[in-house]
Amino acid sequence: WPDAWLMPDQVEDQCAPNQLEPNVPVSAEQMRDLGICYWKMDDVDKYDYPIKAIPWDPKDAKDPKLQALRDARGYSYADIITVHPDHLPEFDQKIKAFFEEHIHDAEEIRYIVGGSGYFDVRNKEDKWVRVHVKKGDLMTLPEGIYHRFTCDEDHMIHAMRLFIGQPVWTPFNRPQEDHPSRKKYAELFLATE
Ligand code: KMT
Ligand code: NI
Numbered sequence: 378w379p380d381a382w383l384m385p386d387q388v389e390d391q392c393a394p395n396q397l398e399p400n401v402p403v404s405a406e407q408m409r410d411l412g413i414c415y416w417k418m419d420d421v422d423k424y425d426y427p428i429k430a431i432p433w434d435p436k437d438a439k440d441p442k443l444q445a446l447r448d449a450r451g452y453s454y455a456d457i458i459t460v461h462p463d464h465l466p467e468f469d470q471k472i473k474a475f476f477e478e479h480i481h482d483a484e485e486i487r488y489i490v491g492g493s494g495y496f497d498v499r500n501k502e503d504k505w506v507r508v509h510v511k512k513g514d515l516m517t518l519p520e521g522i523y524h525r526f527t528c529d530e531d532h533m534i535h536a537m538r539l540f541i542g543q544p545v546w547t548p549f550n551r552p553q554e555d556h557p558s559r560k561k562y563a564e565l566f567l568a569t570e
Contacts, residue, residue, distance in 0.1 A: 411501070412519035416514075461534075472527070478551040489516075521562025
């Protein structure tokens with residue numbers, strides 16, 4: 378599992394690690410309890426993923442582990458997004474939007490094929506947990522979890538975005554307490570008994 382830690386409520390530089398003083402690590406088990414799934418993928422470099430933001434057919438997956446995951450979970454769409462000022466159109470606007478706290482009405486699936494970055498998710502106490510994803514990490518965030526994304530200090534990430542069916546990336550910014558996806562998440566993962 379990737380490194381993860383608690384964050385302060387407010388940050389000055391979103392790309393800095395922003396650990397508490399002293400650092401409070403968050404375990405794989407705690408992340409699993411929030412509904413996050415994780416796979417360490419083998420040999421990313423072997424499969425030569427395009428490093429530009431282009432659609433990419435998951436049927437072309439030569440990686441048997443990715444193939445198996447796709448089959449098991451029904452992922453039928455994939456593309457590759459490169460978050461870097463020279464590669465992402467409207468970079469400034471996008472990076473700002475990624476860092477707004479939001480939910481989706483579907484699972485968010487990211488396979489990091491190059492670079493690194495931070496996914497921040499809210500834990501059960503509504504505190505930010507920062508997850509440092511790197512090349513080879515495949516992580517899913519469940520439907521309805523409050524989260525955000527930022528580059529780290531290397532300012533470069535290539536991520537395969539997978540989806541079941543026609544992709545919809547629409548973020549619903551917090552608050553969304555009445556959104557069906559949020560209610561579903563709360564019932565599944567935040568219920569007290
Ligand atoms: C998201 O959902 O925030 C993104 O797609 C960001 C880029 S994926 C590393
Ligand atoms: Ni998102």
